[in-house]
Amino acid sequence: MIGRIDTGTVAMNRKSHPTRERILDAAEELFARDGFAAVTVRQIMRKADADVSLAYYHFKSKRDLFDAVMLRRVDHLNSIRLDALENVEQRHSGDRATVEEIIAAFTQPLLELLASDHEEWRHYFALIAQINNSTEFGGPLMTRYFDPLVARFIEALKKAMPECEPEDLYWCYHFLSGALTLTFAETGRIDNLSGGICKSSDMTSINTRMPTFIAAGFEAVCRGRRP
Amino acid sequence: MIGRIDTGTVAMNRKSHPTRERILDAAEELFARDGFAAVTVRQIMRKADADVSLAYYHFKSKRDLFDAVMLRRVDHLNSIRLDALENVEQRHSGDRATVEEIIAAFTQPLLELLASDHEEWRHYFALIAQINNSTEFGGPLMTRYFDPLVARFIEALKKAMPECEPEDLYWCYHFLSGALTLTFAETGRIDNLSGGICKSSDMTSINTRMPTFIAAGFEAVCRGRRP
DNA sequence: GCCAAAATTGAACGATCGTTGAATACTAGT
DNA sequence: ACTAGTATTCAACGATCGTTCAATTTTGGC
Numbered sequence: 231m232i233g234r235i236d237t238g239t240v241a242m243n244r245k246s247h248p249t250r251e252r253i254l255d256a257a258e259e260l261f262a263r264d265g266f267a268a269v270t271v272r273q274i275m276r277k278a279d280a281d282v283s284l285a286y287y288h289f290k291s292k293r294d295l296f297d298a299v300m301l302r303r304v305d306h307l308n309s310i311r312l313d314a315l316e317n318v319e320q321r322h323s324g325d326r327a328t329v330e331e332i333i334a335a336f337t338q339p340l341l342e343l344l345a346s347d348h349e350e351w352r353h354y355f356a357l358i359a360q361i362n363n364s365t366e367f368g369g370p371l372m373t374r375y376f377d378p379l380v381a382r383f384i385e386a387l388k389k390a391m392p393e394c395e396p397e398d399l400y401w402c403y404h405f406l407s408g409a410l411t412l413t414f415a416e417t418g419r420i421d422n423l424s425g426g427i428c429k430s431s432d433m434t435s436i437n438t439r440m441p442t443f444i445a446a447g448f449e450a451v452c453r454g455r456r457p
Numbered sequence: 458m459i460g461r462i463d464t465g466t467v468a469m470n471r472k473s474h475p476t477r478e479r480i481l482d483a484a485e486e487l488f489a490r491d492g493f494a495a496v497t498v499r500q501i502m503r504k505a506d507a508d509v510s511l512a513y514y515h516f517k518s519k520r521d522l523f524d525a526v527m528l529r530r531v532d533h534l535n536s537i538r539l540d541a542l543e544n545v546e547q548r549h550s551g552d553r554a555t556v557e558e559i560i561a562a563f564t565q566p567l568l569e570l571l572a573s574d575h576e577e578w579r580h581y582f583a584l585i586a587q588i589n590n591s592t593e594f595g596g597p598l599m600t601r602y603f604d605p606l607v608a609r610f611i612e613a614l615k616k617a618m619p620e621c622e623p624e625d626l627y628w629c630y631h632f633l634s635g636a637l638t639l640t641f642a643e644t645g646r647i648d649n650l651s652g653g654i655c656k657s658s659d660m661t662s663i664n665t666r667m668p669t670f671i672a673a674g675f676e677a678v679c680r681g682r683r684p
Numbered sequence: 685g686c687c688a689a690a691a692t693t694g695a696a697c698g699a700t701c702g703t704t705g706a707a708t709a710c711t712a713g714t
Numbered sequence: 715a716c717t718a719g720t721a722t723t724c725a726a727c728g729a730t731c732g733t734t735c736a737a738t739t740t741t742g743g744c
Binding site for chain 2: 362364368380384400406408409410421427435439442443445448449
């Protein structure tokens with residue numbers, strides 16, 4: 231982290247780590263930090279330690295490279311979250327699942343991935359954080375990649391709170407989405423604000439608080455505005 | 458001036474609306490939609506209906522123009538929110554203020570500005586939405602512009618919940634910040650997800666739910682983990 | 685009406701952008 | 715060893731980027 235312009239390569243033994251993957255790694259990191267438009271294909275390839283034209287050989291264009299970065303991890307993400315949800319539902323075959331348990335199934339797999347300091351995932355989540363709050367990319371991309379799973383979670387929440395109006399449910403999910411994705415950005419803002427008490431990277435602290443916070447919000451809104 | 462390609466100027470009578478302001482308006486809208494790096498100075502000046510070099514005459518550089526866009530509205534924003542907070546505190550000179558009231562003072566002035574379809578503010582808030590979730594810009598900019606006010610709100614929350622650990626308080630504010638700024642982005646994602654039941658632009662619906670949601674979250678976290 | 689200051693114009697600068705194509709090196713299967 | 719396909723290198727393309735500068739027009743105080 232020395233020097234603003236890092237020529238630092240993604241490294242790893244160049245043989246065990248195929249070029250295609252090295253390009254994706256470098257692109258992921260730079261897109262996450264600076265955004266799609268701010269990053270140059272030449273920057274990416276410098277970091278990947280490969281020639282510029284290889285970006286267009288392995289992927290067709292800068293935009294397609296971006297999509298490849300997105301697609302590389304989205305299936306695994308949706309898979310582990312669905313597993314967590316089904317796990318909760320199996321534990322409650324007779325009775326109702328708690329809202330907090332369902333929320334935890336939604337957030338915990340991601341936060342655990344972030345906690346297990348795999349750099350790769352940190353960058354990917356930071357990228358999602360940016361996309362989610364982007365007026366242009368935000369809607370379409372998040373919808374395409376994650377909303378099938380989200381719809382599944384909302385179904386589960388409907389069962390857990392049958393008296394809740396759908397409109398309330400969707401807005402509450404909106405709040406959840408915002409709170410979760412800001413966490414992914416790790417902007418360091420809370421570090422300053424709290425005078426060092428809190429650390430942006432401390433996913434354990436978030437993991438213990440987020441489900442409680444969000445579940446209470448869901449229940450207050452849904453119960454509060456019932457006719 | 459004949460045969461100009463109409464990409465939609467910021468218009469208004471060119472006399473009553475000075476060039477400097479027209480540039481700021483155009484920059485605000487484009488930065489908000491596409492992000493700092495994706496926007497071209499030439500795009501901005503085309504929309505502002507002025508020559509490229511005027512951007513560098515009125516502001517020194519693209520980056521300084523960006524800062525000017527930010528600074529133009531930040532004082533007014535902090536002012537109306539501080540007023541709202543002081544209003545709450547005056548109403549409760551003897552007893553404690555409700556957490557929900559304090560949160561409402563934090564969110565309502567912004568949401569009302571967004572509801573009163575002044576396009577100008579819509580763009581500004583969308584810009585904040587992007588910055589807040591940006592790994593590079595996010596921390597420093599938000600800290601500089603808004604954290605003095607935020608610290609003031611957190612003081613008020615401490616008084617409203619004296620038993621609450623500061624660490625919990627800061628994390629809860631983090632969740633609030635994420636939920637609020639995603640709202641600003643108006644990505645249209647919730648429109649799709651809800652099948653049309655919810656609209657990203659419906660600030661009234663958000664305004665009636667957000668304080669309830671967030672206040673319940675604060676109280677659950679702070680009460681739940683008290684020793 | 686004069687004149688200095690402020691505002692606007694038009695043209696250009698080097699740098700760098702995304703992208704391409706032709707030539708070369710490497711890696712199988714036979 | 716030959717070959718076919720895959721992977722990599724090198725050099726370049728037109729376009730457009732942020733920025734500057736000299737010349738011109740407009741403005742406001744006297």
